[in-house]
Amino acid sequence: MVGAIAMTEPAAGSDLQGIKSTAMVQADGSFVLNGSKTYITNGWHSDLVIVVAKTNPAAGAKGTSLFLLEAGTPGFTKGKPLKKLGLKAQDTCELFFDNVRLPAEALLGGADMINKGFICLMEQLPWERLQIAIGAVAASLAAIGWTVDFVKQRQVFGQAVAAFQHTRFTLAELQTEVQIAQVFVDKCTELLLLDKLDTATASMAKYWCTDLQCKVMDACVQLHGGSGFMWEYPITRAYADARVQRIYGGTNEIMKEVITRGMGLMQ
Ligand SMILES: Cc1cc2nc3c(=O)[nH]c(=O)nc-3n(C[C@H](O)[C@H](O)[C@H](O)COP(=O)(O)OP(=O)(O)OC[C@H]3O[C@@H](n4cnc5c(N)ncnc54)[C@H](O)[C@@H]3O)c2cc1C
Numbered sequence: 001m002v003g004a005i006a007m008t009e010p011a012a013g014s015d016l017q018g019i020k021s022t023a024m025v026q027a028d029g030s031f032v033l034n035g036s037k038t039y040i041t042n043g044w045h046s047d048l049v050i051v052v053a054k055t056n057p058a059a060g061a062k063g064t065s066l067f068l069l070e071a072g073t074p075g076f077t078k079g080k081p082l083k084k085l086g087l088k089a090q091d092t093c094e095l096f097f098d099n100v101r102l103p104a105e106a107l108l109g110g111a112d113m114i115n116k117g118f119i120c121l122m123e124q125l126p127w128e129r130l131q132i133a134i135g136a137v138a139a140s141l142a143a144i145g146w147t148v149d150f151v152k153q154r155q156v157f158g159q160a161v162a163a164f165q166h167t168r169f170t171l172a173e174l175q176t177e178v179q180i181a182q183v184f185v186d187k188c189t190e191l192l193l194l195d196k197l198d199t200a201t202a203s204m205a206k207y208w209c210t211d212l213q214c215k216v217m218d219a220c221v222q223l224h225g226g227s228g229f230m231w232e233y234p235i236t237r238a239y240a241d242a243r244v245q246r247i248y249g250g251t252n253e254i255m256k257e258v259i260t261r262g263m264g265l266m267q
Pocket residue numbers: 004005006007008012013014015038039040041042084087092244247248249250251252253254257
């Protein structure tokens with residue numbers, strides 16, 4: 001089954017507590033789901049969606065639950081895949097819920113988990129953020145590899161682009177920073193396996209590695225010259241794909257808020 005997780009709504013992204021979708025419990029213990037979601041990865045292809053909805057709208061985050069919703073359930077419709085700058089091999093779409101009837105068993109984790117959806121989401125966020133950081137390091141290494149190949153073969157002024165000290169120093173700096181990122185990500189992976197990766201550390205990895213990824217992509221595009229702007233080159237597609245890494249999974253600004261909270265600077 002293809003899975004998706006539906007949190008974001010047209011009026012609630014960073015401010016997830018502001019979601020408006022509701023799943024109201026009925027006399028027989030079933031739920032009725034109403035609302036909509038947007039920017040949902042795998043939304044179009046999904047067979048099973050975890051939907052974040054308010055079960056007690058007056059209670060804010062403490063009134064949020066998670067539901068399992070299967071494609072084809074009456075009242076559940078999918079919008080067309082949205083047109084994106086990058087990540088074109090992956091679909092992102094809107095989902096609509098119009099009086100969708102969900103059995104009591106659709107509540108993820110069972111009856112004990114009613115109104116505890118936010119806690120579940122928070123517990124899994126470090127892993128999601130680390131996955132994004134791992135992807136950022138892998139993409140950066142690939143970009144440096146493509147660029148090394150390119151600058152060795154591309155001739156200008158009678159010599160390879162690699163022969164310019166500027167090219168070599170740029171690549172040396174990027175390679176160094178990506179190695180530093182790799183060490184940090186490895187450390188975070190170790191902590192994750194020990195169940196000790198906290199939200200602030202995972203947020204540091206997500207923010208710093210994705211900022212670095214975008215810096216690497218930009219420099220590597222530059223070293224490709226005009227070829228770096230042509231879709232047929234992997235560096236161009238990697239440049240487009242990189243941009244969203246600083247946005248989804250919690251924006252990098254939100255990551256910095258989380259880090260400062262861990263430093264005791266904010267409530
Ligand atoms: C390709 C793609 C795939 C996605 N996949 C999924 C998915 O599978 N499931 C899902 O639920 N969502 C998904 N999202 C949604 C994504 O998580 C949100 O877009 C993201 O969290 C930002 O929310 P927003 O778009 O509402 O931006 P907003 O929250 O409106 O933010 C706008 C700007 O304000 C800034 N900002 C917001 N709050 C603060 C603050 N407190 N301090 C400083 N600056 C702030 C943000 O950093 C940003 O720069 C996806 C998005 C994209 C683009």
